[in-house]
Amino acid sequence: MTTSVTGQDTDHDDERRPDDAPLADGPDEPIEPIEPVGSSDDYTDDRLPTPKGASRRLLLSLLRPHRARVALAAVLLLAQQAAVQAVPLLVAYAIDSGVPALRDDDNGPLIAVAVAYLLCALGAGVLQSSFILVSARVNQSVLLDLRGRIYRHAQALSLDFHDRYTSGRLISRSTSDVQSLRELLNEGLQEMLLILVSVTYIGGLLFYLDVGLGAAALVSLVPLALVVRSYRRRSAEKFNERSTAIAAVIVKFTETVNGIRPVKAFRREKANDASFDRLNRHHERLNGDTIMEMCRFVLFTRLIGAVAVASIVLWGAQRVRAGDMELGALAAGALYIRRLYDPLDRFAMLLNSYQAAVASLHKISGLLGQRPDVPEPRDPAPLPERPTERPGREVVFDDVRFAYRTGGDVLPRFRLTLAAGETTALVGATGAGKSTLAKLLARFYDPTEGRVLLDDTDLRRLTTTELRRGVVMVTQEAFLFSGTIAENIALGKPDATREEIEAAARAIGAHDFIEELPDGYDTDVRKRGGRISAGQRQLVAFARVLLANPAVVILDEATSSLDIPGERAVQDAMVTVLRDRTALVIAHRLSTVEIADRVLVMERGRVVEDGTPADLVAGTGHFSELHRAWRESLV
Ligand SMILES: Nc1ncnc2c1ncn2[C@@H]1O[C@H](COP(=O)(O)OP(=O)(O)OP(=O)(O)O)[C@@H](O)[C@H]1O
Numbered sequence: 001m002t003t004s005v006t007g008q009d010t011d012h013d014d015e016r017r018p019d020d021a022p023l024a025d026g027p028d029e030p031i032e033p034i035e036p037v038g039s040s041d042d043y044t045d046d047r048l049p050t051p052k053g054a055s056r057r058l059l060l061s062l063l064r065p066h067r068a069r070v071a072l073a074a075v076l077l078l079a080q081q082a083a084v085q086a087v088p089l090l091v092a093y094a095i096d097s098g099v100p101a102l103r104d105d106d107n108g109p110l111i112a113v114a115v116a117y118l119l120c121a122l123g124a125g126v127l128q129s130s131f132i133l134v135s136a137r138v139n140q141s142v143l144l145d146l147r148g149r150i151y152r153h154a155q156a157l158s159l160d161f162h163d164r165y166t167s168g169r170l171i172s173r174s175t176s177d178v179q180s181l182r183e184l185l186n187e188g189l190q191e192m193l194l195i196l197v198s199v200t201y202i203g204g205l206l207f208y209l210d211v212g213l214g215a216a217a218l219v220s221l222v223p224l225a226l227v228v229r230s231y232r233r234r235s236a237e238k239f240n241e242r243s244t245a246i247a248a249v250i251v252k253f254t255e256t257v258n259g260i261r262p263v264k265a266f267r268r269e270k271a272n273d274a275s276f277d278r279l280n281r282h283h284e285r286l287n288g289d290t291i292m293e294m295c296r297f298v299l300f301t302r303l304i305g306a307v308a309v310a311s312i313v314l315w316g317a318q319r320v321r322a323g324d325m326e327l328g329a330l331a332a333g334a335l336y337i338r339r340l341y342d343p344l345d346r347f348a349m350l351l352n353s354y355q356a357a358v359a360s361l362h363k364i365s366g367l368l369g370q371r372p373d374v375p376e377p378r379d380p381a382p383l384p385e386r387p388t389e390r391p392g393r394e395v396v397f398d399d400v401r402f403a404y405r406t407g408g409d410v411l412p413r414f415r416l417t418l419a420a421g422e423t424t425a426l427v428g429a430t431g432a433g434k435s436t437l438a439k440l441l442a443r444f445y446d447p448t449e450g451r452v453l454l455d456d457t458d459l460r461r462l463t464t465t466e467l468r469r470g471v472v473m474v475t476q477e478a479f480l481f482s483g484t485i486a487e488n489i490a491l492g493k494p495d496a497t498r499e500e501i502e503a504a505a506r507a508i509g510a511h512d513f514i515e516e517l518p519d520g521y522d523t524d525v526r527k528r529g530g531r532i533s534a535g536q537r538q539l540v541a542f543a544r545v546l547l548a549n550p551a552v553v554i555l556d557e558a559t560s561s562l563d564i565p566g567e568r569a570v571q572d573a574m575v576t577v578l579r580d581r582t583a584l585v586i587a588h589r590l591s592t593v594e595i596a597d598r599v600l601v602m603e604r605g606r607v608v609e610d611g612t613p614a615d616l617v618a619g620t621g622h623f624s625e626l627h628r629a630w631r632e633s634l635v
Contacts, residue, residue, distance in 0.1 A: 055361040058361060063138070073135045080123075081197045085202060087121075089205065090116055092331060092332035095327060095328035097109050139185040149368060150368070153368050161370060165367075167254055168255060173364055180243070180357050185357075195347055203340075205336060206337070209332055209336075210329050220308035231293060231294075231297040235352070243356065243363060252279050312334075313337075377463065380466070381461040383470055386551060392420040392422070392581045392582030392583075394455055395418040395453070399413055399449065402449075412605055412606060421581065423583040426585065432603055435586060439473075441459075442472075471551070471553075472554070474577075479537075480532075483524065484521065484525070485522070486498065489501045489547060505540075509572055539570065546577060552584070553583050557592055574595075575595060598611065599623060601622050
């Protein structure tokens with residue numbers, strides 16, 4: 001998708017969006033190459049090449065700023081578990097010492113046990129709430145940071161990436177994938193830690209009560225560990241597939257909503273229903289698979305747990321009878337062993353959310369690992385001062401060759417100079433390479449070979465800010481962002497005053513219609529009454545450019561003709577925008593070509609005719625033919 005100052009998608013998007021083409025290595029990067037994470041990107045299964053350990057590194061980098069809170073949460077958790085796990089010990093003490101003392105009329109030990117119990121229960125409650133509070137703060141910050149990172153990164157990635165990855169997938173990353181991480185962090189991780197800490201405590205306490213009991217419990221954990229391992233392995237793949245499947249559902253949904261006009265125009269509703277239904281069912285089927293895996297896991301762990309508890313209690317009873325163990329120790333031991341196995345069902349659920357989160361984190365880290373094909377320079381060069389005596393800047397395509405990732409050369413090697421301050425019209429059949437040439441000048445892509453120079457400075461050496469100050473592209477259908485008309489114009493210069501905004505609108509001829517809107521410049525473009533026509537949107541986009549005041553402007557003229565009064569207004573505005581700049585116009589109208597200083601006719605990626613409009617009309621080439629046809633169509 002090609003976005004510009006107007007934020008609009010240029011043509012061809014739909015043809016290039018599909019994920020089905022295998023992608024070759026990225027273009028050469030002569031200046032400051034950044035190692036791409038991977039070269040063969042298979043987007044069909046929604047996975048980007050992710051280096052080993054990337055998810056872990058991502059999680060650590062998210063947690064690092066909250067080290068102190070994480071440490072505090074760990075201490076709170078350890079203390080809370082110490083309080084919780086002291087209870088069976090108190091029971092053992094009550095049975096073995098409290099009850100015999102009571103028989104001797106000494107109720108002191110039992111009262112001590114009761115007080116200790118109360119303190120433990122109270123302490124555990126307070127510690128647990130503090131733990132929840134501290135960890136919730138960490139989780140919130142982590143998720144906030146992660147969503148922000150995804151958004152910033154998505155904006156920073158090149159058009160080439162967006163052409164292939166689709167907006168639906170990006171939405172899926174920042175919604176359902178972040179959500180599954182949220183579920184893990186908010187509930188899953190806390191409980192998992194709780195279980196792990198409690199299992200460690202219980203193990204230690206069982207050994208303390210009786211070495212035999214401890215050893216028996218430890219042995220019973222071996223089959224359990226095997227079952228957990230096998231479940232993790234089997235379900236990991238299922239979760240990955242499920243997360244891919246939900247992304248496909250979201251992709252289909254956003255594609256339909258984004259393309260609702262063609263959907264209706266071509267009566268695609270039924271066909272879309274069918275394919276959406278297929279994707280939806282596929283996702284549900286995978287969901288069912290993950291639930292089956294969990295059922296299997298619960299069944300096995302329950303079985304192992306029941307057998308282990310029964311065997312240990314029977315064996316312990318024998319030892320009590322033989323006088324090898326105190327009754328209190330057996331009672332406490334039985335309580336501990338139950339506590340050891342009780343949370344296992346929960347553990348299965350937690351493993352589920354853990355697996356889902358791992359799959360999501362993997363995908364997110366794959367996305368965040370992508371490097372822009374059009375990177376920021378490490379050694380930026382400033383643009384030279386604009387000489388006052390001449391407007392615009394000189395543009396040179398210096399031995400440029402260009403191929404998209406997916407095919408052969410679209411622009412074979414060429415050299416082209418656009419003189420400062422001149423308006424050049426690009427004409428040619430569809431697919432000739434006009435937009436590609438324009439996109440190279442806007443640095444939406446970098447040349448495969450050669451350089452694009454702006455006043456002798458390679459575009460690759462300009463920072464984004466400097467580049468956008470120097471070159472602005474306006475695409476066919478001006479896109480308005482949510483906000484007011486004034487805000488939309490001010491995109492060209494965020495610190496512009498209201499006077500400057502109005503002056504730009506006046507110069508473009510947009511002031512009158514803006515004043516007639518319900519709230520004038522403060523009309524919200526997404527609200528009722530704020531809807532404006534295609535021609536008016538163009539005018540707003542032109543006012544934006546005028547305010548941005550770039551040295552070079554690239555214009556992709558709308559192919560569809562506007563109504564005549566509208567066209568006149570747009571045409572006049574265009575002349576204003578082009579004045580005193582170097583301009584490259586992908587021209588679809590004769591009137592536009594006629595105001596150009598120079599016309600380039602393109603055919604299969606090459607410039608086949610080059611001259612002033614008058615020269616070319618007088619000649620015998622393609623342009624004179626085109627010109628004749630144009631003239632005839634106007635009669
Ligand atoms: N992102 C892309 N990935 C792969 N191929 C592309 C991409 N964009 C354009 N192409 C191909 O490059 C060639 C030139 O396309 P380009 O859009 O530059 O033509 P154009 O002259 O601007 O056409 P139109 O007048 O229809 O806009 C076409 O064959 C097109 O299919």
